[in-house]
Structures are given as structure tokens and as C-alpha cells.
Amino acid sequence: MSSDPLAAARPAVELAGITKRFPGVVANHDVCLTVEPGTVHAIVGENGAGKSTLMKILYGMQQPDEGTIKVNGQEVAFRTPSDAIAAGIGMVHQHFMLADNFTVLENIVLGAEPSKGLVLDSGRARERVKELAAGHGLQVGPDRLVEDLGVGDRQRVEILKVLYRGARILILDEPTAVLVPQEVDELFETLRELKAGGLTVIFISHKLDEVLSIADAITVIRRGTTVTSVDPREVTARQLAELMVGSELPTPETRESTVTDTVMLKVSGLTIEADGHRPIPKGASVSAYADRLRAEGRRLLLDDVSFEIHRGEILGIAGVEGNGQSELIEAIMGMRPAHGDIALGGEDITSWSTLKRRESGIGYIPEDRHRQGLLLEASLWENRVLGHQTRPPARSGIWINRRASKADTERIVKDYDVRTPSVDTLALALSGGNQQKLIVGREMSSEPTFLIAAHPTRGVDVGAQAAIWDHLRNARAAGLAVLLISADLDELIGLSDTLHVIYKGRLVARLDPSDVTPERLGGYMTGAITGTEET
Numbered sequence: 001m002s003s004d005p006l007a008a009a010r011p012a013v014e015l016a017g018i019t020k021r022f023p024g025v026v027a028n029h030d031v032c033l034t035v036e037p038g039t040v041h042a043i044v045g046e047n048g049a050g051k052s053t054l055m056k057i058l059y060g061m062q063q064p065d066e067g068t069i070k071v072n073g074q075e076v077a078f079r080t081p082s083d084a085i086a087a088g089i090g091m092v093h094q095h096f097m098l099a100d101n102f103t104v105l106e107n108i109v110l111g112a113e114p115s116k117g118l119v120l121d122s123g124r125a126r127e128r129v130k131e132l133a134a135g136h137g138l139q140v141g142p143d144r145l146v147e148d149l150g151v152g153d154r155q156r157v158e159i160l161k162v163l164y165r166g167a168r169i170l171i172l173d174e175p176t177a178v179l180v181p182q183e184v185d186e187l188f189e190t191l192r193e194l195k196a197g198g199l200t201v202i203f204i205s206h207k208l209d210e211v212l213s214i215a216d217a218i219t220v221i222r223r224g225t226t227v228t229s230v231d232p233r234e235v236t237a238r239q240l241a242e243l244m245v246g247s248e249l250p251t252p253e254t255r256e257s258t259v260t261d262t263v264m265l266k267v268s269g270l271t272i273e274a275d276g277h278r279p280i281p282k283g284a285s286v287s288a289y290a291d292r293l294r295a296e297g298r299r300l301l302l303d304d305v306s307f308e309i310h311r312g313e314i315l316g317i318a319g320v321e322g323n324g325q326s327e328l329i330e331a332i333m334g335m336r337p338a339h340g341d342i343a344l345g346g347e348d349i350t351s352w353s354t355l356k357r358r359e360s361g362i363g364y365i366p367e368d369r370h371r372q373g374l375l376l377e378a379s380l381w382e383n384r385v386l387g388h389q390t391r392p393p394a395r396s397g398i399w400i401n402r403r404a405s406k407a408d409t410e411r412i413v414k415d416y417d418v419r420t421p422s423v424d425t426l427a428l429a430l431s432g433g434n435q436q437k438l439i440v441g442r443e444m445s446s447e448p449t450f451l452i453a454a455h456p457t458r459g460v461d462v463g464a465q466a467a468i469w470d471h472l473r474n475a476r477a478a479g480l481a482v483l484l485i486s487a488d489l490d491e492l493i494g495l496s497d498t499l500h501v502i503y504k505g506r507l508v509a510r511l512d513p514s515d516v517t518p519e520r521l522g523g524y525m526t527g528a529i530t531g532t533e534e535t
Helices: 005-009 051-058 081-086 104-109 122-136 151-164 181-196 208-214 237-245 286-295 325-333 354-359 369-373 380-385 402-415 432-445 462-477 489-495 518-525
Strands: 013-022 025-035 040-044 066-071 074-076 089-092 169-173 200-204 217-222 225-230 263-273 300-310 314-318 339-344 362-365 450-454 481-485 498-503 506-511
Touching: 013 051, 025 051, 025 217, 040 051, 040 208, 051 169, 051 200, 081 089, 089 151, 104 122, 104 151, 122 151, 122 181, 151 169, 151 181, 181 200, 181 208, 181 518, 208 237, 217 237, 225 237, 237 462, 263 286, 263 325, 263 481, 286 300, 286 339, 300 325, 300 339, 300 481, 300 506, 314 489, 314 518, 325 339, 325 362, 325 450, 325 481, 354 362, 362 432, 369 432, 380 402, 380 432, 402 432, 432 462, 462 481, 462 489, 481 489, 489 518, 498 518, 506 518
Parallel strands: 025 225, 040 200, 040 217, 089 169, 169 200, 314 481, 314 498, 362 450, 450 481
Antiparallel strands: 013 025, 013 066, 066 074, 217 225, 263 300, 263 339, 498 506
16 A cells, blocks of 8 residues: 555545446446545445446456546556456455465466466465465465355455455455355454455446445446436335435345145155266165265265255255255256155156256256356347246247247236336346346246245346246246245245255254344354254
């Protein structure tokens, strides 16, 4: 940092008149933003408001068509992220960018390795990482493999990565999206440490209560331009939501129970080994086989998981990411071999292909919309067909019915408020929230009997969140059975009729959603609270 008192008084970041156009869309228009040094400055706005584009411009991933950027009072023009890093700006993305098979230290120094001649100076790197970790409350073992870390520790590694490269201005994109309450508290303590050390944090989030608790200033962006900046001490979450989308803050509370006696999905003894799928010895049960593997010290990704979901029921699964949720979804969808049995509507589907399961009435909102839910280089109507290509309206004889597919995509765009110039627009041109609304609309439009909803509102604004919750509640009332997996504990508690906790591949607790707090649920998720409670 400069010792010049005038430099210290200058804003850390000034954006003036930032405008960015894409074909058919103005992502940012005349955006103005001033971030004071040594503060946490939050940016909030609905999906498609232009937050991500603005941060990509500040981080050098995109260049503005108009406007100026100043960092610490000096006008800059970033052509690449390397330029932004050189100016002291670092960005921690919502989806972590770490190599699982590398250690913490290797991940932190990757691409910025200190050397003695042609040899890596690991001693100097280790000392620098330890110094940064101790100075900013980011303790994590430098020799631990990243694949063994929880979500909170992975985030600390990401922050250490940008600090190691000399960042004094940090952009955090949805940093609490996958954290349990205890980890959020730890992150906020870290942010206070960073601020006390003179660093500046730009904090992007949809969780307004969290924004109000950590931010020193809040800027609201709507429809691509800045609406206002407010003092968090002078505004409520409800008022902030109204500034963002012109509506009240929604709650995920579910109305009266619609659970029936009809079992729609029955999962029995699902077990997946970490080191490959092998046949169960003749005459042995899945439970006995799982017991034997556990006794041998083998790691199980899924460990004897059993549950039932009835028509009209939402069953929630709570767990820190990486505890078997993805494997459970893949086993039910037929994407990964597993021991155990799966029945849909009383029919054994254990040996069925993924396509046959989809055709039999399983809907799927995937946890990663880019990897599993969309073809980003394809149009919206082609993405409407994706996974439904063997059924109307997509299919007409042996051909894809383009006209019917486009018409149905237009209906989804209208019913689910997908903001797009056209159904011919490429999926990559949409904001993350609008991509999510398209996926939800596609899966609900196939009239499924059973739906897997994995993080259905991740990365969407309060308006879209309320709409997705309404669609899930209405479908539940009409008899849909739903498996809900989410990192949003308020969402899980509010929507679920039954709530299970998964920890290290096992269902370790069954809780009553009407009688559990997010803090207590987080305790079960992290293993701090043990013992099973029955609803």
C-alpha cells in the first residue's frame, strides 16, 4: 500500500459510465460505482441485472464498450485477468477452481511459483503461505490434499491464492452459496480480518440478510444500471429486495401437507465404493457387504442409504457438499453403478438405463447447470429438447419437431420469466439465473411423477427464487414426489415435508423441518451433533 495519505484517501475502485453490449442485449449501461478502501462493498441485483458482467470487466475478463475504471485513483485498462492481478485485484469465483489431486500449497502457488534458478523454492513459498494464513485468519494445512478438504477450507484456499498473488482488492462471487451457517460465520470473521488489514472486498450475493450483516456499503443494480447505493444500517432486507426487483422478500414456507400414502420412489441399501464397483459376494446382503467394507477401512461414497418418498411429498437431503449427494443423484438417475435397489411407482428400475428412467417420469434439475443441464453453444429451444428428445413436443415420428419445440420453449420463457431476446438465443448468452429458470421450466413441463431438484435456486435472485418455490409447491400439491438437495438451509427447512442429513455417505439423522433451526441442522451436517432423531 502507498504511504501517500492522499493515495490512501482515494477510492479503491471507481467505475464511471461503464457500458457493455452483446448482440441483442445491453448487459451494462452507464454503471457508476465507488468502493472505498478497507471496506466490504456489496453488490446486489436480480439475475440478468449485470453484476457478473460488471465484475468480469473489473477483473479483465471482458472489456467495456464505454466508460472508465480507476484503481486507487489511477485510470487503468485491463485486457486480461493478468492485468487486473498486476494491479492488485483478485477474484474468487462461485465455482472453486482448484486441482483436487494437488496439495493446498501446490494449489496456492500454481502459476506463481517462486524459484531458485530453475528449481521451485518450496521453502519460501511455504513460509509466505503460512504468513498469509496466520495474518488473515485463514489457517489450513499446506500439505493436505484439496480432495480431502471441506467446502469452507476450499474457500480459504481460494482466498489465499489471490492474496499470495498480491491482491489488495478481492472480488467474492456468491461466496456463501455452498456454506453452512457455521462456515458463513467463519468466512465473515475472515472478511473482518482482511478489512482490518487494509484490504477491500467486493461482495456479490443474493442472500440479503448476510449482505446486511457484513457490508459497509451496498450498491443495487437493476436492468444493467446502478439504481442506488445505500447504508446497510438504514435499510431492511425487505426494502433491499424491493429496490432490486420491486417485490417483497419471499419465504420458502410450505402450506398444508399434501403427503399421500402412495410410495413413488423407494431406495433400498444404496452403496457405492470409492475404489470401483465390484459384485457383492453370493448370498450376502447389501447391508452386510457395506458392514464388511467399513470394517476393512474401505471408503464408501454411499453407505447403505435407504428412504421412501411419497406422492405429494418433498423429501430434503441436507449435507455439506461432497458427502455423497452427487453419488446419490447419479445412482437414482442410472448414471453410476451402485449396489442396492431402486423402485419407481412400485416397479423395480435398478437395471434400467438413464433414458428409460427419464421416459418413465423422472425429472432432473441438476446441481451444475453448465456441466449437466445445458449445451451452452446451443439455442434455448434446442436445450428445451435436451433429455426429452424421445417425447412430444420434441419428437414427431423419427424427427425432432422444431416448430413444436420452439413454441413450447416460448411458453416456458413466458411462464418462467426467462429473460431472453429470442428462443434462438444461445444458452451461454443468458445470465445464470435465467439459465436456471429455463431448466426448471423444461423439467416441470414434462409432467414428471418424481423430480430430483438439486440446488434448484442456486444463483437466482429473490424474484426467480419465489417463482421456482411456487412451481415446486404447486407440483407437490398435484402429487409430484420431490427429492430436494440444497445448500440453502432455509429452503430445505421451508419446503421439505421430511428432512434427512447425509454425512460421509450415510443418512445420519431424520429431522422434523417444523422443529429444527439452520444452526442445529448445520451441526448435524458437519458432524458436530451426532445421534439420530425421528420425526
